[in-house]
Amino acid sequence: MLAVLSVEIRKLNRSLALLLAAAAPALIAVFAFAMMLRSRQPSEWDMWIGSGLAIWAYFLMPMCVTALTALIAQMEHAPRSWDHLRALPVPRWTLYASKAICVIGLVLVMSAAVxxxxxxxxxxxxxxxxxxxxxGRLDLAGYAWTLIRIAVAAVLMIAIQFWTAIRFASFVPGLVLGIGGAFFAVVATSAKQGVFMPWQMPVNILATEAWRVQTALTLGGGLGLVVLAAAVIHLARREVR
Incomplete structure (x- = not known):
């Protein structure tokens, strides 16, 4: 498993995934800098960092997960290398599990960069x-803990996007799913039913209602791991045509 994972990490160096991982957090930083230049009076650290976390959880993270899963899947789909990979003397499930770990790892790196x-x-x-x-006080530990919980709540969304991106050779189904999920999450922000949408779970970590936070962690993290395991098992057993 470690050998397969190390190969996947090396593949990332030859992809656009690392560029995306740097560009998306940089957009939030540029926005914060521009807003400071427009400000006329000082604001609390909580306002500046909270705004950045909200933008990340609400919009940029879902879009980045869509792009990351598509990029990682297309590294094998585009050159039609699945047959070669699945013929290697390693358990098939490790091929897919290592890719899923890379996606989650990149999301964590991007969260830290934000x-x-x-x-x-x-x-x-x-x-x-x-x-x-x-x-005011710059509570780095508190902000980091919030970002970790946002990432945990995003596991279900990541699992669904990953499953779709690997299952279909074309990047279009995963792209449509990601855009559609983000769209409905935005329009259903204030609806109670929206808390059950995987694409809305990360931003629910920032909600003031405790039940929204708990639901996001339970379903996003707990159910997300189950769905991710199911995706790896299904993809490993499926014959690639």
Whole structure:
């Protein structure tokens, strides 16, 4: 398993996945910096970091998961290399499990980058325009814990997107699913039923209602692991045509 995982990690160096992993958090940082330059009075750290986390959980994370799963799947679909991979003397399930781990690992790296780049952007904004420098306490540990829970709540969404991207040779089904899921999550933000939508679960971690947070963690994380395991088993048993 470790050997297969190391090969998948090396493949990422030759893909656009790492570029995406850097570009998406950078967009949030640029937004925070631009907003600081437009500000006329200082704001709390909670406002700046909270805004960045909300943008990440609400919109950018679902879009990035859609893109990441498509990129990782197309590394094998495009050159039609599944037959070669499945003929290797390793358990088939490790091929798919290693790809799923890479996706989750990249989401965690991007989450950390969101926090780091946003803090850096706010500090830089305060240096350029000292009168609007962030005030209050910078609770890095608390923000990091929130990002971890957002990532846990996103596991179900990741599993569904991963399953779709690997199952279909074309990137279109996964792309349509991701865009459609994000769209309905946005329009159903205030609906109680929306809490059961996988694409809305990450942002529910930021909700003030405890039941929304607990539902997102239970279904997004717990059920997400079950669905991810089912995806790996199904893909390993399926014959590729």
């Amino acid at each position: 926090l780091g780049m946003t803090v850096g952007a706010v500090v830089l904004g305060g240096m350029v325009k000292p009168e609007v420098a962030a005030v």
